[in-house]
Amino acid sequence: MGNALNHYLKPDVTPGPDVVPSFDPMLGFASRKERVMIATEEEMVSAKLTPKERDYCAHKLLAYRGCRAEKFPFVYQCAHEKHDYLTCEYEDYVLRMKEFERERRLLERQKRLDKQG
Amino acid sequence: MSALMKSLSLVKKLSAVNPALQAHIVRNLAGWNKDYKPGPYPKTEKEREAAAKKYYLLPEEYKPYADDGLGYGDYPKVGGGLGVEHKDNYYPYDYPEIKRNFNEPISVDHDLYSEDRYSQPDYPRYSKSYYMLCFAGVMGGCLALYYWLEDKKMYRPVAAKQYPADGVKHYTFER
Numbered sequence: 183m184g185n186a187l188n189h190y191l192k193p194d195v196t197p198g199p200d201v202v203p204s205f206d207p208m209l210g211f212a213s214r215k216e217r218v219m220i221a222t223e224e225e226m227v228s229a230k231l232t233p234k235e236r237d238y239c240a241h242k243l244l245a246y247r248g249c250r251a252e253k254f255p256f257v258y259q260c261a262h263e264k265h266d267y268l269t270c271e272y273e274d275y276v277l278r279m280k281e282f283e284r285e286r287r288l289l290e291r292q293k294r295l296d297k298q299g
Numbered sequence: 300m301s302a303l304m305k306s307l308s309l310v311k312k313l314s315a316v317n318p319a320l321q322a323h324i325v326r327n328l329a330g331w332n333k334d335y336k337p338g339p340y341p342k343t344e345k346e347r348e349a350a351a352k353k354y355y356l357l358p359e360e361y362k363p364y365a366d367d368g369l370g371y372g373d374y375p376k377v378g379g380g381l382g383v384e385h386k387d388n389y390y391p392y393d394y395p396e397i398k399r400n401f402n403e404p405i406s407v408d409h410d411l412y413s414e415d416r417y418s419q420p421d422y423p424r425y426s427k428s429y430y431m432l433c434f435a436g437v438m439g440g441c442l443a444l445y446y447w448l449e450d451k452k453m454y455r456p457v458a459a460k461q462y463p464a465d466g467v468k469h470y471t472f473e474r
Contacts, residue, residue: 185456199454207470214470237462238469249389274460280472281458 195289203281205288237272336373351375354401364407371407378408382418 188196208214221240229244246267249260314321340363341347350373364370380386386398393401397413411417412417423430461469 184450186453189454190451197458200457200459201450202459207468211470211474213474215473217461217463217471219468237460276459277471278457278460282456285458286456 195286195293197285197289201282201285203285205285209288237271237274239267239274242267242270255277337374339372340366340370341373348375354404356404374407375404377404377406379408379412379417382412382416383414384418385421 185196189198217238219238219240221236221244225244226240227234229247231240231243235243242263246263247258249263250257251260310321310435338350338353341350347361347363348358350363351358353373354361354375356375360375363373364376383398388398390398392398406412421429463469
């Protein structure tokens with residue numbers, strides 16, 4: 183976890199834990215795909231999803247839970263739905279890692295630009 | 300059946316060697332036994348001598364607990380000494396595991412003085428100030444580390460999880 187050490191040694195250019203990106207999301211992009219929330223509020227409320235589960239993968243979680251309810255006790259038939267949901271969560275995590283790295287690089291760039299004046 | 304007969308014959312053999320053994324086993328099977336209860340407080344000189352003899356003590360050594368309602372009848376007052384831990388390890392005791400001789404009177408609080416319990420301690424190896432210094436050093440070291448590392452957390456290099464909300468736009472890294 184070199185980031186923890188860097189956060190101590192270079193606190194000005196290392197984002198902290200669970201950083202909220204501070205730069206313009208379009209900085210350096212000509213166009214950028216927006217994330218779309220597919221599950222609606224009513225669906226999530228009626229399925230009693232916890233606040234933590236109401237992320238951009240909620241529709242896949244709903245599909246997986248629905249499949250389980252339908253196929254029970256033969257829940258192995260929902261393997262694809264489960265895999266789909268977990269892959270979505272994994273990709274969400276990778277996106278968070280990318281956002282952290284983007285924030286870190288932009289902070290370094292900002293520092294470099296400030297030094298140049 | 301043969302195993303039962305065999306064990307019965309073993310009991311017979313054992314009781315032939317030591318007739319007291321059988322009585323002892325039977326007595327030990329009970330959780331409580333009147334034979335283990337001390338007798339009433341000795342009032343006359345004759346009773347005192349009889350009680351001293353009963354506990355294998357010399358009459359001048361025998362000293363019962365005061366008969367004030369909280370005493371122990373004729374049970375003799377023998378102190379715990381320095382505790383079993385401080386008894387000589389190399390003396391050939393009759394019961395080396397509890398360091399006790401046959402019929403040696405034991406304290407009423409014997410359970411308090413057994414080897415895994417209280418004992419009057421020896422002189423400690425180091426001085427009190429040294430122990431205090433060690434304590435302060437370890438505790439102070441731990442506290443210093445704790446406060447120094449308070450704002451230096453280990454964390455995973457990830458940004459905050461994105462949740463859809465009104466007026467908030469999130470983007471992927473695709474074009």
